[in-house]
Structures are given as structure tokens and as C-alpha cells.
Amino acid sequence: MPAVRRVPAVGFSALAGPDAARSEEYLTVAEVAARLKLNPKTVRNRMYDGTWLRGEHWFSRPGIGPRFRWSALVRWLEGGAKQGRDDGLAYGPDIPRDRPRRILVDGVPSAAV
Numbered sequence: 643m644p645a646v647r648r649v650p651a652v653g654f655s656a657l658a659g660p661d662a663a664r665s666e667e668y669l670t671v672a673e674v675a676a677r678l679k680l681n682p683k684t685v686r687n688r689m690y691d692g693t694w695l696r697g698e699h700w701f702s703r704p705g706i707g708p709r710f711r712w713s714a715l716v717r718w719l720e721g722g723a724k725q726g727r728d729d730g731l732a733y734g735p736d737i738p739r740d741r742p743r744r745i746l747v748d749g750v751p752s753a754a755v
Contacts, residue, residue, distance in 0.1 A: 668701075668709040678715075694718065 675682045688694045689708065699715060702708045 667712050669712055670707060670709065674710045674712075674715065677712075678719075 669677070671682050671685050675685045689700055694700055694715070696702070699718060700708050700710045
């Protein structure tokens with residue numbers, strides 16, 4: 643009977659070569675929340691208020707949830723040159739924040755709040 647030659651097992655990362663590091667480049671909402679020590683809800687809030695921009699910080703394809711580019715989040719965290727707005731896209735230079743409101747005190751309008 644011929645001798646069977648055994649080949650040592652090779653791990654996935656060795657097979658993937660330089661692409662192995664890329665697999666950690668894109669993260670799910672839960673993975674980003676764990677790395678940044680945030681709630682997943684906070685991560686989603688930052689996605690949708692424009693702090694993290696779609697196409698720059700996060701991406702989404704049909705059939706899978708959003709994926710975040712870790713290097714873009716690190717650049718944002720460290721205060722890189724091009725990053726999302728801190729106050730979100732809901733407040734632009736042409737959109738006023740809050741309108742002054744008048745309150746009624748004993749039926750009489752008072753100063754704006």
C-alpha cells in the first residue's frame with residue numbers, strides 16, 4: 643500500500659493572503675458598536691443623522707445589512723480632514739435650527755424661548 647502523504651492544514655488567513663486584512667475592514671453595526679463601546683442604536687443614529695456618510699463611512703447592498711469601513715471610522719474618530727458633520731445633515735446653513743416660540747403666561751404672550 644503506498645504511503646499517504648499528509649499536507650499540513652492551512653488556515654483561511656494564509657489562503658487569503660493580503661485579502662485577509664480586508665475581511666476585518668468592513669464591519670457590521672454590532673461589530674462597530676462593540677469596537678467603539680456604543681449601543682447599536684447609537685451607531686444607527688449616527689448613520690441616519692449624517693454624522694457617518696453613506697458611501698464614505700458605511701455602505702449597503704441589497705440583501706445584507708449596512709457595512710462600515712473601519713479605516714474611515716478611525717479617520718473620523720481622529721478628526722480627519724473630510725468627515726461627517728457633527729450635528730448631522732438635518733441642520734444645514736440654509737435650514738434654521740429652531741424657530742423661536744412664544745409661550746402664553748396667563749393667556750398673555752411672553753418673550754420667545
